[in-house]
Amino acid sequence: MSPGENIYFSLLGFGVLIVIMIIWLILRKRKKLVIVITIAFVMGYAGYYLYYPTLRVNTHAERYQQLEAYLEKTYPDKQLAISPKHYEPGYIVGEFQVNDSKIPSMGVTLRVDKDGQISQFATWSNTGYPPAQQELWREIAFYYGETYSLDKEIDEITKQDEWIDGELTVFALTINGAPSIAIFNYSHNSYSFLELKEGERGQFVSVELDGYLFIYIDEHYEGKDVTIHSKTGGSYTLNALEQKGQLIVKNKNNS
Known part of the structure; x- marks a missing residue:
């Protein structure tokens, strides 16, 4: 008993x-x-x-x-x-x-x-602890949106690119067709979900964290250039034709 x-x-x-x-x-x-x-x-x-x-x-x-x-x-x-x-x-x-x-x-x-x-x-x-740092993005499917129930439709989440610097782990994703950026901290003993930001379909999304600016331009973006204005007052203009579909990382401390 x-x-x-x-x-x-x-x-x-x-x-x-x-x-x-x-x-x-x-x-x-x-x-x-x-x-x-x-x-x-x-x-x-x-x-x-x-x-x-x-x-x-x-x-x-x-x-x-x-x-x-x-x-x-x-x-x-x-x-x-x-x-x-x-x-x-x-x-x-x-x-x-x-x-x-x-x-x-x-x-x-x-x-x-x-x-x-x-x-x-x-x-x-029952996925357990992520076996690899590169697989952290899969955890989003369980936590994204409303609390999971049998009525909830599982969102379509696809990894497009990744960037890893020690424990800091950043993914460029598409969630239901929208460009998104997810950020985690990862170690062999634990991990934490830091941020998830979504953009609009066919557009771009950016996140600033710890001196870095992360940008992801949707593959279906129709413009030639993208201009990002950072919180510190700087701006970055990117060639969308060459860089869309990949995670772009700018170290603002070195710019």
Whole structure:
């Protein structure tokens, strides 16, 4: 049993003990009746304790069927995977991990309560720690936009270019066709998401950070030049025909 369930049975047992003590005090002159009642309470407690694992299994199976019926009705066009189908130690009865079969790396945790009400309890991702600094951009798919749910359409995110200087990691991306720049800090022990900025389709986007100016011009940009005005008052004019489709990095400390 889980620690929570052990506490539950400990408190329940203590409550039974208190009730028995009160009964002994009230009916102390009728010992035979008190003994019968005490045996009944003890046997009831022991029987419930022994039956509890079966109760968990049966309750979980019933709620699995309720969830399966709900998902089939709500998302008839999606192939959804639900786990665990059968109760397993370490899981909470009535809680299930659900994901679209097309997206096995992320999903939601749904809870079915005793009244059959179904709600989203949490989201999850099993991608683990990014194995390579160059793959950090994939993390954006899970966090981008609204909290992930089965109703959310996964955004189309494509890496176009990257720039890495030690732990500072910058990606030029297209998100649903719009030019974007994402910036991370990465080490072998941890990583942090610093900034994400999106531009408009067919335009350009720029971000300033730690003395650097990062620029990404959409491949479909129709102009010949792009002029970027930095926060410090400087400006940069770029030849869009030659530099669009790639991440441009300007070190303002050296300019």
